[in-house]
Every structure is written in structure tokens, then in C-alpha cells.
Amino acid sequence: MSNYYDDLLQLCGWEIEEIENERPRIEKTFQRLELGPEDMETADAWVRQNHDVTLMGVRKLLGAWLKELIDLILAKDEGKKIVYYSFPTVVRPGMLIAASAEGTYVGGPDVILCHTMGQIFNKLTPILEAGEENGLPPGHALCSIWQVKVGALAKGIIPPPDMAIASSYFCDMGSKADDLLAEIYGTPIEYVDGTMDSAWGEYPDYLPERAEFLGAQFNQLFDKVKEVMGFEVDFKAWDKMMPTIRQYFGDLYRIFELMQADPVPVSSVEVELASILAVACTGRGIAEGAKAIKILIPEIEKRVEENMGVAEKGAPRVMIVLPSFSDPSIVRMIENTGLAIPICALDVRVQPPPPKVQHNTVGERIADGEIRGGVGLFHSSFGTCHRMAANLEQVKGIDGFIYNYQFNCRPVAQVSHSLKRWVEEKTGVPCLSLENDIGDSRSYSAAAMRTRVETFAEMLKTRKVAN
Amino acid sequence: MRKSEPLPLSGRDFIALNHASFIADKEFMVDLLESLVKELRKQAPGSGNGPRILLTGSTLAQGDYKVPDIIEEAGGRVVIEEFAEGIRPYWEEVKLEGDLMKNLADSYFMQRVPPAWFRPGRERLNFLVDLARDFHVDGVIWYHLMYRESYKIESYYFPDILKRETGLRMLTVESDYDATETGPLQTRIETFIETIRR
Numbered sequence: 001m002s003n004y005y006d007d008l009l010q011l012c013g014w015e016i017e018e019i020e021n022e023r024p025r026i027e028k029t030f031q032r033l034e035l036g037p038e039d040m041e042t043a044d045a046w047v048r049q050n051h052d053v054t055l056m057g058v059r060k061l062l063g064a065w066l067k068e069l070i071d072l073i074l075a076k077d078e079g080k081k082i083v084y085y086s087f088p089t090v091v092r093p094g095m096l097i098a099a100s101a102e103g104t105y106v107g108g109p110d111v112i113l114c115h116t117m118g119q120i121f122n123k124l125t126p127i128l129e130a131g132e133e134n135g136l137p138p139g140h141a142l143c144s145i146w147q148v149k150v151g152a153l154a155k156g157i158i159p160p161p162d163m164a165i166a167s168s169y170f171c172d173m174g175s176k177a178d179d180l181l182a183e184i185y186g187t188p189i190e191y192v193d194g195t196m197d198s199a200w201g202e203y204p205d206y207l208p209e210r211a212e213f214l215g216a217q218f219n220q221l222f223d224k225v226k227e228v229m230g231f232e233v234d235f236k237a238w239d240k241m242m243p244t245i246r247q248y249f250g251d252l253y254r255i256f257e258l259m260q261a262d263p264v265p266v267s268s269v270e271v272e273l274a275s276i277l278a279v280a281c282t283g284r285g286i287a288e289g290a291k292a293i294k295i296l297i298p299e300i301e302k303r304v305e306e307n308m309g310v311a312e313k314g315a316p317r318v319m320i321v322l323p324s325f326s327d328p329s330i331v332r333m334i335e336n337t338g339l340a341i342p343i344c345a346l347d348v349r350v351q352p353p354p355p356k357v358q359h360n361t362v363g364e365r366i367a368d369g370e371i372r373g374g375v376g377l378f379h380s381s382f383g384t385c386h387r388m389a390a391n392l393e394q395v396k397g398i399d400g401f402i403y404n405y406q407f408n409c410r411p412v413a414q415v416s417h418s419l420k421r422w423v424e425e426k427t428g429v430p431c432l433s434l435e436n437d438i439g440d441s442r443s444y445s446a447a448a449m450r451t452r453v454e455t456f457a458e459m460l461k462t463r464k465v466a467n
Numbered sequence: 468m469r470k471s472e473p474l475p476l477s478g479r480d481f482i483a484l485n486h487a488s489f490i491a492d493k494e495f496m497v498d499l500l501e502s503l504v505k506e507l508r509k510q511a512p513g514s515g516n517g518p519r520i521l522l523t524g525s526t527l528a529q530g531d532y533k534v535p536d537i538i539e540e541a542g543g544r545v546v547i548e549e550f551a552e553g554i555r556p557y558w559e560e561v562k563l564e565g566d567l568m569k570n571l572a573d574s575y576f577m578q579r580v581p582p583a584w585f586r587p588g589r590e591r592l593n594f595l596v597d598l599a600r601d602f603h604v605d606g607v608i609w610y611h612l613m614y615r616e617s618y619k620i621e622s623y624y625f626p627d628i629l630k631r632e633t634g635l636r637m638l639t640v641e642s643d644y645d646a647t648e649t650g651p652l653q654t655r656i657e658t659f660i661e662t663i664r665r
Contacts, residue, residue, distance in 0.1 A: 134623075135620060135623035135624065136620065136623075137619070140613070140614060140616060140619055141614055141616070142616055142619070142620075166586070168586065172584050172616075172617065173616045173617070173620075175586050176583070176584065176586060176588070176616060176617045176620045176621075177620060178586065179586050179587055179588050179589075179620065179621070180620055180623065180624060182587060182589075183589075183624040183628075184624065189586070189587065191586050191587075
């Protein structure tokens, strides 16, 4: 028996059998999300407008996000214990916790809601408004990602967690919003603090005490999991997970390679669906995402062979930091100005220097890996600037850089102007510092940013012809 | 002395004294405070019986007297403040025996009530509840600066804690030091003072 949501789910890569098997769960989820037949029509148009649904891999990725959404919404109903982590996240602790106990839901609910209620249903605004009404008001440069989480909890969409991990190694506003959860829902919070105290020019080096401190915080987190959740974090679980994770990221890097073709074969919004899925969730989303990527790779390979792309061959190639989590039309707007986006800065990986100190605990090793490797964000402001410039030098043929930074994110916003200067001086690549909001496009819509991006695009096109 | 009734000096005067202590010569300031205490003990009981106010928030900078002035002009009496730059460092003394650096760190990081951006933030909120009780206040005015997100977030859930623990009400006001905000602030503070007046 079909229902009003079947067509949309099939558009998002679900098989008929999957829909039949999950029908009660789907209906319970959609009821809680207040999604009805009209929402399916809106979603159908929104998905077709912004995503390339001729690619089954893309449809399956959208479907993977929806499956993760259902698992999130129903986690408490289905007797699972729940741990939420915050963004930007150090992924491994969450994965370790998830792998240590069956029946535990571990994930980043805000990012999942952005990708589903935003990217698929275009219905994130009521959740943002609920966040604004419940402790994180508008007009105060408070993080929209957090407004989504608080709003979804206030509306009863997502269940209150049994424990939350605060990413206070990066952000102070988010961790203060964790206090809000503690006060309102009684949620035990583990604050994972760090010290981003590196001098300007000090990268990739850093004081080893930084890793010791952050590592001790991760170790405290693992102790807290035992205390609150009642199970020990199994560090050997990491070994069990590694083949899956390696496979996922190995396949993702294959897509990054394919994206270097000219013309760029698919929109950056499709790649983002895959790259963020792996950091927003630890369960079914990853497993389903891995299958979707396997389908997507040959589809993109075919496009490369046939010289098909989303921008014209020879179009100026720009690197952006990261597409919007909630509104794919922004990246589509950039691409529609005639710019090709072959890769996002946060997807570029460079070989980290070898560790200078052999750390003894799991927490310290995770901390050291994040500060030494990663994308520079967890190192320092200079680390971020340095890495952005290094990324532009590593990825060949980039004509421009759009530093599209979250305006209300203290660490990334405060470096926006120095980063532009640093990148342009070091690489000669023109940089557009573009204020935006990764979770809330009410003030930072594609239309609002179009004039600035178009001007930048025209400049890059002229420059490319002149060179 | 500020716990007593009638109030020996206005909140506005105390705030001015506190701010003066930041820049005045310490020996001069100690002499001045000692003579002031003697004078206050001798003087006739102060006038006024308006609501006793706990004024708290992020920052009460030197020269930023708009809110305390409006409170007192509306008939309220600021009997105690709790701000990052205000009275917070004076609640405990640095021990002079033993390792002085350790004592200093202990005073800064362990003894002193932490500001809002420390988490968990409940210690400061509990301290505010204690201040409200100890200073027999009739209401709390929470005054923070725009974009001080930690205080903004706390101001959302503290009124419930305050109400539950003391039965008191709280008014939250916000400023970005804009001259045009005086009128709206005045309206809100005057209304609050009227509603809590006994």
C-alpha cells in the first residue's frame, strides 16, 4: 500500500521494499516532524532544483541522510541510549562510543536536521524559530546550528540525550548552550576543553602540553561515558571500525580525484552530502552512505569520460570552505555564476608531520592527531590561515578562493580578514571573504550573496582570459 | 553594611567607589574607605525605602552608569552588584602563607566565582541566589552587553532558578552602549520597579 511519502523516498533512493519494511517508523517520524503531503511536494521540487537526481548515487546519499534522521528521531522510542556531540567535532571519540555498545545512538542531531529538514524538506525555519524562542534569540550572533538543536528539542522533534559532548576545545558559545541543555533537560555534559594557544607562525608545531591537556579531556570523556552510560569505551572497537572508515574515506577521496576533472563533473553540494555524512553520524548513515558512494563513483567516472559537467570546460575553478549544511541553493548559485567548485578546503588532506612525542593514552593520541593533522581549525588561527593557503597550493589549477565563513562562529569569523590577506600574499590566488551562515539562510540566502559572488566571478573570468 | 536597612549609601555611590579603587593610589584609597566607614556609622539613617535590587550581568564598566542611574531614579536601590569587573574579586583574599603563585592561582581559578563563560555555569548562579537572600533583595536586574552570548544564554534560564529558589523576579536588559536605548531602558526598569515595589 503506497502512501503520500513514497514518491519522495523513492526520489531519495529508497527501494520499495525498504519503504514497506520501515513504514511504521517512517510515519512516526514524519508525524513528529509535522511533515504532510504538501511538504512532500515542496521537498520534491526543492530536491530536484538543487540536487542532481539523475545520479542514483546522489539519490542514495539523500536517502542515507533520511535513514539517519529516522534513527535519530526514534532513538528514545526504540529504547536506545543517546549521546549527542557538537560541531565542529573531533569524530573519533563519538565513533568509539558508538562502537562500544550496541543500542546506543551517537550523532550530531543539528547537522542531520540541517541536511534533511533543510536540504530535503526546506522546512528548517520553524525549528530555527523554536531555537530562537527557547534560549538562543535572533540578532545576537548565536550559532544557527545550536538554534537547530535547541529548537528541535523544544519542539519535541529529537529526544533529549542521555549525555552530551561539548566541543569546547573550539567554541565557547556552543558549550554554553550545552549548559542550557543541562538546566532544561538535566542532561549530563562532558565539556572537552582545549587550548588553542599557538603563536602566529607556529604551524604545524605546537606545544606538546596542548595534546596532553586535550587528551586528558578526552580520557575524562571516556570515564564519564562509563559513569553516565554504564559501559566502558572499548578502544579495540576502533580496530574493528577502521576497515569501514578507511573504505568510506578511500571512496570519498576517489570522488575528490574525479572532481578535479575539467569540466567539474558534479555539483559540490552532492560531494558535501557524502563528506559530512561521515562526521555527523556513527551508525546507519555511514553504512548507507558507503553504499551510495560506491554507486556514485562509476556515475561520476562516466561523466568524466563523456566530458559532462556542472560548469563549462575551462571555467574559473574556485575552492570554498564548505557548502551550507541546510541550503544547497547557495552553492548552486555560485556554480550558476560560471564558477566551478572542484573541492572544498575542509576536504583537502595533507600528510601530517610525524608525531614529536609518543603519547601513552588513547585520548592523547586522538588529540595529537587532531592538532597535528586535520584541517588546521583545531590548531590555531594561524594554522587555519596556513592550511587554507597550503590547500590552494596542493590542489592544482585553483583560480580563486571563497572563504565563506560562518558569521556567528567566533573562531572562523575572527580570522576572516587576516586569512584573506595571508592567502592572497602567499598564493596570489584572489580570495573573496564571504560572510554566510551554514545552518540558517534567512539572512544569508543565495539571492542576498549573488551580487558579491557574481562580481568575483566576473573578475576571475577576466583574469583567466588575461592570463 | 549594605545588607542593612536603612541603606547607608546608595548603590551608585558604592559603584563609583569601587571603580575609583581600580585607579586610585591604594594607600589613599584605604584611608578614604576607612574614613568613609566611620562617617557612615555616625550619620543619620539613610532615607528611601524603595525595592532592594541585585544588579548583575556581564560588565559594569567605569562610566557606564546608565542602568544604575535609571534604577535609582525610578526609586529602586541597588544593594549589591555581581559583575566581572565589579565586586567579584573581593569576596575572598589571597592567602599570604606558602607558595604565593599557587595561592594566587587558587584565588583566581578555584576560590573566585567563575564568570558565565566558564562551564558548568551553575556555581555563579547559585552564588547569585545566595546574594539575593543575604542582601534581602526584592528583585534582580540582569544587565549584559550585546553579543555577550554566555550571559545571554544564562539570562534565559536563570529566572526560573531564581523564582524557584527565592520567589524573586528578574528583569533582563541589554545594551550596546547606544545613547538611543536610554528611553526604552527607562520604561522597562521603571515598570519592573513598580511591579516589585512592596
